[in-house]
Amino acid sequence: MLSCAVAEDSVRLVVFLGAPGSGKGTQAKRLAISNPKIVHFSTGDSLREAIKKATLLGIEAKAYVERGQLVPDGTMIRLIESELEALKQVDTVVLDGFPRTVAQAEALEQSPTTRVTKVYYFKLSHSILVERLSGRRLCSNCSEPYHVQFFPPKVAGQCDKCGGKLIQRNDDKGDVIETRLAVYESQTATLLEYYGQSNRLITIDASRTPETIHDELARWLM
Ligand code: AP5
Ligand code: MG
Secondary structure: OOOOOOOOOOEEEEEEEEOOOOOHHHHHHHHHHHOOOEEEEEHHHHHHHHHHHOOHHHHHHHHHHHHOOOOOHHHHHHHHHHHHHHOOOOOEEEEEOOOOOHHHHHHHHOOOOEEEEEEEEEEOOHHHHHHHHHHEEEEOOOOOEEEOOOEOOOOOOEOOOOOOEEEOOHHHOOHHHHHHHHHHHHHHOOHHHHHHOOOOEEEEEOOOOHHHHHHHHHHHOO
16 A cells, blocks of 8 residues: 655646546646646556556456446555656656545555645536547557547548557447446546545546637646
């Protein structure tokens, strides 16, 4: 487990909290491109990579991710612990998809080398979340997100950035979308209260354009 007192020169952690499809990944990627001091870490991207490579982590996580359930806390805390160890020289890490339970948030609070300074909550209605998730496509090579209606690629089925093939995530299909949204409500939404109590929570209206949201976040995270 992560433990001890926080050092003065600790890494600044900024948490992006929000339901599946609320735009966390889109914004975190843009921020990391626009500001060299910021590193983006997505637990979902990391798990999908591990599943693709069939590592021990991937083999354990596969069934949970495919069903839209959370991977057990112990596994996720070990993953974040090793990731943050590798990023200890970094100024700011945007955590996209972690924490997702109170146990994960408490583990983060115990870290001697990092401190959660701000938590941005991406607020969006259920109907827009479903629309965004069901229309999302991802580059199979560089993970750049697209949307069939809102952000189609210039050439159908092909990534504008690297030419990679666009795919649909298995958990963006059918009933799994509703399962993920229900899991968010039952296990993750409670973190709004958790971080609200320590005055670190900032709510973002995630229904606006990506550019407007990016400009706002970039100003705050300068
Ligand atoms: P993860 O990959 O983190 O998925 P998620 O939280 O379900 O979030 P998404 O990636 O689906 O949405 P997003 O908010 O990043 O939205 P995006 O920017 O892509 O996790 C996957 C799975 O891994 C979990 O279900 C779980 O099994 C496991 N897992 C991960 N972390 C875990 C943890 N800590 N503990 C336990 N298990 C864990 O945008 C969505 C779409 O909308 C895109 O098409 C995009 O182009 C579009 N869009 C974005 N912004 C806008 C906008 N402003 N206007 C219009 N369209 C927009
Ligand atoms: Mg994402």
